[in-house]
Amino acid sequence: MERLTTPEQAYQFVMQRRMRGETVGLVPTMGALHEGHLSLVKLSRQTCDHTVATIFVNPTQFAPTEDLSKYPRTLQQDCDSLERMGTDAVFLPxxxxMYPDGFSTMVGVPEVGKTLEGVCRPTHFQGVTTIVLKLFNLLPATHAVFGSKDYQQLRVIEAMVRDLNVPIEIVPGKTVREPDGLAMSSRNRYLSEGDRRRALLLSAALNRASEMTQDGVSSVSDLESEMRRVLLGSAETAGVDKIDYATVVDARTLCPIDQLRSPAIALIAAYVGQTRLIDNRILL
Structure with a gap:
């Protein structure tokens, strides 16, 4: 596996293969890799002739009060994992x-990014769109793979690519879960043993919404009320510490809906201890 550190190396690596008529898959990450990330690498290798991963903890998608300085950094372990997966190269800028002196240009956020995370973390998606477009320019791959756990992020990137005519195909990867249902996340390592148990309330709430949908419940307010009830726990079980949102929206636009209709998705963002977790489930 080649380690690329400069823009020139990154661009040349991809273009040499593109000029041979070969496909190249790009898997952008912030490191601290887990099986969810590695499933995206596997999907890229199944889809494309070559795969390039990136590891860069992007400062512009963190607000001043968020966990940039604490974000886990496990570079050597990450590179070892990528190499075992058969990744052709990793870009380590x-x-x-990425942000030279005097940098001042940022990419606007499409409409689909202005609700939910766009409200809770107002500067987040501008940092995401900016770094992803920069990576697309530096590594002009044919495909880019993003996980569906960060569902709104996936929709934001799809919209940016469409709106700005970026010649790349976005490939969504499935959410990967622990055996007990917890969605894999780099931030899971922050959880204490007790917090880890409470984190299961996110998947439990989504499971409950899915069960209600299968039983014929179509009222979004009923589904959202039940998800919040599960998240807040009971007299016997402690709940999450804070709910940013637990909602059911249109799966394409992420706009609010009153009655369940296809396609629809349930999304949750909640704090367990000091750790903010997100998860989602397609309902229709």
Whole structure:
């Protein structure tokens, strides 16, 4: 596996293969890799002739009060995992490479990014769109793979690519879960043993919404009330510490709906201890 550190190396690696008529899959990450990330690498290898991963903890998608300094960094372990998966190359840019002195251009956020995370984390998606477009320019791959656990992020990137005519195909990967149902996340390592148990309330709430849908419940307010009830726990079981949202929306636009209709998705963002977790489930 080649380690690429400069924009010139990254661009040349991809273009040499593109000029041979070969496909290249890009898997952008912030490192601290788990099986969810590696499933995206596997999907890229199944889809494309070559796969390039990136590892860059992007500062512009963190607000001043968020966990940039604490975000886990496990570079050597990550590179070892990528190499075992058969990744052809990994791009490891420095901060000053991506954001040189005087950097001032940011990419606007499409409409689908202005609700939910766009309200709770107002600067987040501008950082995401900016770094992803920069990576697409530096590594002009034929395909890019993003996980569906960050569902709104996936929709934001799809919209950006469509709106700005970026010549790349976005490939969604499935959410990967622990055996007990917890969605894999780099932030799971922050959880204490007790918090880890409470984190299961996110998947439990989504499961409950799915069960209600299968039983014929179509009222979004009823589904959302039940998800919040599960998240808040009971006299016997402690709940999450804070709910940013537990909602059911249109799966394409992420706009609010009153009655369940296809396609629809349930999304949750909640704090367990100091750790903010997100999860989702397609309902129709």
């Amino acid at each position: 420095a901060n000053e490479t």
